[in-house]
Amino acid sequence: MKLLFYLIRHIIPIGFIAGAGIFVFNSAAPSSSSLIEGIGVDLMTSPPLSMEAVDSQLNAIQQAGIKYVRIEMDWSSIETSPDVYNWSAALPLDLFFSSAKAREITTVAVLTGGPVYLSTSGNAIDQKVLGERWEKFIQAAVGHFGEQIDIWEIGYQVNSSSGLSAFLFPSTPDAWTQPDPILYSKMLRAASKIIKNVDPNDEVWIGSLVSTTAGNCGMNPLTFLLEVNGAKGWNAADAVSYQPGRGGAAPEMPSASTTNQACGSSLPVNPANLSAEVQSLQELSRQLGGKPVYITGLTWSQEELHALHANRSIEIGQLESDLLVRASIVLMGNNAIPLVFWQIDPVSQWYAKAAMTNLSALLFNAKPIGQVQGQTGSVQEYRFQKAGGIKIFAWRTQDGDTPQPVNLTNLNASALTAFSTDSASLSNEFGTQITVDGFGNAIIMLNERPVVFVGKSGGWDAQIKQLISDQTELWRIEFQKSIDHWLNDQKAAFLRMLEVQFNKVKDSAVDWGEQRIVELLH
Structure with a gap:
């Protein structure tokens, strides 16, 4: 009977509190925009190595009207000994993030690397220890950069044969490692919890899945996402980033590369073109919970460009620009992909910079009508x-x-x-x-x-009507974003309150149990 009274007094109220939060959780689902956000610049392969390079690259990006930039945050170079962080050891990240924020450019920080001080030759870092150090690193990164970073991408090419090597074998990040959706889900959930606790409106992206035709593909990207969902990692992310590999093929054609044997499965492979390839990922994302898909690392290698340049009279740089434009228009117009990152150097690749400048001006906040x-x-x-x-x-x-x-x-x-x-x-x-x-x-x-x-x-008259319609759509999206931000804040506050209440109940239950044991013994 005493136990019943205890449950009524302490446990049942928690149920009412949890029930009250259902509305907030259900309402806080991210809204989708029907408008194009444009082109982003992917600096994963051409990062600024000096303060001068930071200014020149960000100036070029700003002049082009680009709103997004993607750059690596390498744990291995930042924390070379426990709890000692040098954020600008390899790249001037402090200057980069603050300068991008001042220019109103949204930064996607791609978290890679691992605790090199725990790395031993040929042996993977213990996953439990890795998890503990990972949480400390994420807490330090979020605490250090604060509002300068709004989007955190967890891992890089995470379904590839080296996607987890940087975490498990930080001294040899290119070593072969079997993709592990379960371990990745644990790291994704841990990072998301810490990031959202500091700023519930920050976004967390699943790290750049590679296509089945990529030479380093270790697991079919659809299989990887299904297993992440099975490991309860799906709800920890806000979006999926995807890096298509076309080989020496135009975006309207099937990939010039065959499906990597390691990525073969009963799921769709060998799509007819780039649009179909991305569509299969979008459809799975919709079925799992409707998260947006963004394209990262869009590029053609110099070898691939030279193969496609045969019998053409234009320059290689013009061909590269054309392919990037064609791929982006296909994805935005046919798949309604809102954001595509080009893997270029905005300072030296003149034709690509001119093209992304024009696309940014023409398509930012545009609505795709279709093919x-x-x-x-x-x-x-x-x-x-x-x-x-x-x-x-x-x-x-x-x-x-x-x-x-x-x-x-x-x-x-x-x-x-x-x-x-x-x-x-x-x-x-x-x-x-x-x-x-x-x-x-x-x-x-x-x-x-x-x-x-x-x-x-x-x-x-038609133009005025269309202007009013377009402006109304913009207002609707901005209003929905404001509502989403408010709901995210309420959700975070509710979770903190619920945690406090559960801790109180837990402590009270322990005290009550100890008291009953003492009474029984005496």
């Missing part, structure tokens, strides 16, 4: 809507630099201005005027180089 041509045939056409205007991207997938006549139809505009996507400017002097006939058709000449056509939709 108009390209389901069959050699013409690709995608349309976007923004601020009462229309943006049409089109190109051919064969015949190289030889132009062929193409018909654009159902154009709700009296005229269009055509620009090369890597044009030095989008001012009229760099464009070509395209006449649209009374039936909404325009005959243009296209080759494999992507072209963007810019025009106004309909008459003034």
